[in-house]
Amino acid sequence: MATKHSRAAARLMISxxxxxxxxxxxxxxxxxxxxxFLRYNLLMPGMEEFTGLxxxxxxxxxxxxFAALKNTLLLVGGVLxxxxVGGVLxxxxxxxxxxxxxxxxxxxxxxxxxxxxVSALVWKNMFMxxxxxxxxxxxxxxxxxxxDFLSAAPLASIIxxxxxxxxxxxxxxxxxxxxxxxxxxxxxxxxxxxxWIKRFFYIMLPHLARAITVVILIQTIFLLSVFAEILVTTNxxxxxxxxxxxxxxxxxxxxxxxxxxxSAGGVVAIILANIVAIFLxxxxxxxxDA
Amino acid sequence: xxxxxxxxxxxxxxxALATASMAETITVATVNNGDMIRMxxxxxxxxxxxxxxxxxxxTLEENVLRQRxxxxxxxxxxxxxxxxxGNYEVPIxxxxxxxxxxxxxxxxxxxxxxxxxxxxxxxxxxxxxxAPFYGESAMVMYRTDLxxxxxxxxxxxxxxxxIEEAAAAMTDRDNEIxxxxxxxxxxxxxxxxxxxSMANSMGARWFDMDWHPQFDSEAWSETLTDYxxxxxxxxxxxGSGNGFNENLALFQQGKCGMWIDATxxxxxxxxxxxxxxxxxxxxxxxxxxxGMEGTGHWLWSWNLAIPAGTQKxxxxxxxxxxxxxxxxxxxxxxxxxxxxxxxxxxxxxxENQDYLDAAPFAEMTLNAINxxxxxxxxxxxxxxxxxxxxxIPEFQGIGTAVGQxxxxxxxxxxxxxxxxxxxxxxxxxxxxxxxxxQ
Numbered sequence: 001m002a003t004k005h006s007r008a009a010a011r012l013m014i015s016x017x018x019x020x021x022x023x024x025x026x027x028x029x030x031x032x033x034x035x036x037f038l039r040y041n042l043l044m045p046g047m048e049e050f051t052g053l054x055x056x057x058x059x060x061x062x063x064x065x066f067a068a069l070k071n072t073l074l075l076v077g078g079v080l081x082x083x084x085v086g087g088v089l090x091x092x093x094x095x096x097x098x099x100x101x102x103x104x105x106x107x108x109x110x111x112x113x114x115x116x117x118v119s120a121l122v123w124k125n126m127f128m129x130x131x132x133x134x135x136x137x138x139x140x141x142x143x144x145x146x147x148d149f150l151s152a153a154p155l156a157s158i159i160x161x162x163x164x165x166x167x168x169x170x171x172x173x174x175x176x177x178x179x180x181x182x183x184x185x186x187x188x189x190x191x192x193x194x195x196w197i198k199r200f201f202y203i204m205l206p207h208l209a210r211a212i213t214v215v216i217l218i219q220t221i222f223l224l225s226v227f228a229e230i231l232v233t234t235n236x237x238x239x240x241x242x243x244x245x246x247x248x249x250x251x252x253x254x255x256x257x258x259x260x261x262x263s264a265g266g267v268v269a270i271i272l273a274n275i276v277a278i279f280l281x282x283x284x285x286x287x288x289d290a
Numbered sequence: 291x292x293x294x295x296x297x298x299x300x301x302x303x304x305x306a307l308a309t310a311s312m313a314e315t316i317t318v319a320t321v322n323n324g325d326m327i328r329m330x331x332x333x334x335x336x337x338x339x340x341x342x343x344x345x346x347x348x349t350l351e352e353n354v355l356r357q358r359x360x361x362x363x364x365x366x367x368x369x370x371x372x373x374x375x376g377n378y379e380v381p382i383x384x385x386x387x388x389x390x391x392x393x394x395x396x397x398x399x400x401x402x403x404x405x406x407x408x409x410x411x412x413x414x415x416x417x418x419x420x421a422p423f424y425g426e427s428a429m430v431m432y433r434t435d436l437x438x439x440x441x442x443x444x445x446x447x448x449x450x451x452x453i454e455e456a457a458a459a460m461t462d463r464d465n466e467i468x469x470x471x472x473x474x475x476x477x478x479x480x481x482x483x484x485x486x487s488m489a490n491s492m493g494a495r496w497f498d499m500d501w502h503p504q505f506d507s508e509a510w511s512e513t514l515t516d517y518x519x520x521x522x523x524x525x526x527x528x529g530s531g532n533g534f535n536e537n538l539a540l541f542q543q544g545k546c547g548m549w550i551d552a553t554x555x556x557x558x559x560x561x562x563x564x565x566x567x568x569x570x571x572x573x574x575x576x577x578x579x580x581g582m583e584g585t586g587h588w589l590w591s592w593n594l595a596i597p598a599g600t601q602k603x604x605x606x607x608x609x610x611x612x613x614x615x616x617x618x619x620x621x622x623x624x625x626x627x628x629x630x631x632x633x634x635x636x637x638x639x640x641e642n643q644d645y646l647d648a649a650p651f652a653e654m655t656l657n658a659i660n661x662x663x664x665x666x667x668x669x670x671x672x673x674x675x676x677x678x679x680x681x682i683p684e685f686q687g688i689g690t691a692v693g694q695x696x697x698x699x700x701x702x703x704x705x706x707x708x709x710x711x712x713x714x715x716x717x718x719x720x721x722x723x724x725x726x727x728q
Binding site for chain 1: 291359360361364365382386466475476477526527528530531545683684686687690691695696698699700701702703704709712715716723
């Protein structure tokens, strides 16, 4: 039973760690905010001056901004759809006892351990390249025209690459959830004559709801900031067809050396990410309380 | 004197000796091109001449190098003592006083021997601010065997119409032979380098004298439509993702009839160890619009410069002088053969019979470089210096954004007209923000 006194002492004891962590977050954030109100370009030294909201106006009126916003949401939504549906199906498959189960499980998990840049390079050059890629060879063998993935369907290709990386994560979490399902319930349903489809929709899926929520929340946090895959494969192009917010900020601050514009973009991205997060919490947070 | 004391004395003396011969370490940032990698293999020779200087290398891909050195020099980071930078950066950085002027270079450097077309772009008020390591222009490289089989001849100074005829005749899609390979990957140093050069040769310009972008002009519309026609009709699939290296690989595998790109590629496509088509490559000048003159629409050099604020100016200067000297060229020739000598910086190289015999592309390269006038890159008057680039700090951002639009047009996502319109709008916007347009 903690007394008031010992609680105060405890707070005092943990304060150094808390202050350090806060500083870790607040100082960069504060600097970003400060820079976002400055006209600050690395290539023009001595020109720094306070410009108020000019950087924000410039970033938000950039024709590429709305394209990037749309692409960011499409990328997150697309990958979530593929990984959740695919993850449920894979988990159901891996839940069945079959020969070589251990090896198959390891193979399914493997993509998660490949670095994003490496997997993007492999997909770009060994699979999707329209002259030398595996898909092109397969298409030619079947007598079809090779499809040029990264210039004809850049965003869809990137959704494919990122989904391939995140499928293992979803599968793993959903599989463990599936294994915690009470087998007796399923058997009882079977005795009552419920077909497999109904057993899945009325027993398994409600049981998986919470795990799916966790998958969606965690993946959203990571997918909002996809960057390496875009840099390696399409450079945000053609045009701005595969530019997301993260990439747009990179272009602003590192390719144009515009620290002010880049910082304003960063602040906008933080605000948008929080809006998306609140939205998500509202939408599916109910499941977590249940 | 006790033994211990003597031993101590000895140790002290040894320590003093060691500090006396302590070498100074300089850090050199460079780009991962073949010529630069070759230089790193010759460092033992440099060490033999300068035992008191150690060199540490930071080798990066071009875009990353540009970001790193720009950030370092702009924020006075002081990570590097020597930087490899392009002739686009040199005048801009020299104006900012970011570079050490290369006066009083060591004896025998022979600055007069540097090719004027290259060296003039590296001087401010007559002072050299960077030493050229190699220089390039652009030209047509084509397969003599395919041209013969298709019954076309490519003249030494072709026009765009002749290029299109030749491309049409050489294209054989069933056997994966594409008449022409050009850059399509977005970037100011990738597709915009080629397209800006082509625009110069067609009489188009980036800006008029009031800094208004010119993408709504007839000449630009003609440039982009011709480029897209060439690539869509006779180019390889996935052209919008191909840069210099991708096209080099395609040409070396024998999949391209023609390739119009940097002259520096000539030594790679004629290298029997790397190229399957080494013995059947012909060269021609960069094409022009029919009835127009001029050979020089492209000028690039990689140069070694010393950032202001380095603590090791003397050692850095010694290294820069060594790496860009005549002796270095000799050294490379002795070790690797004359074909490997860094091209396009010294007049003396092009007067050397050994080099001319070993490099069939030498004369074409020399003419292309000497034909460039960065003060007048195109027919009409312009407010900037440039060639396949525009010499203003904002060009990197603008060039890449415009490059994205043209790359999208090549991928078939937007029409040529839309791409030009977007390019016009975004350039206008950036130039207004930067204060060029009032």
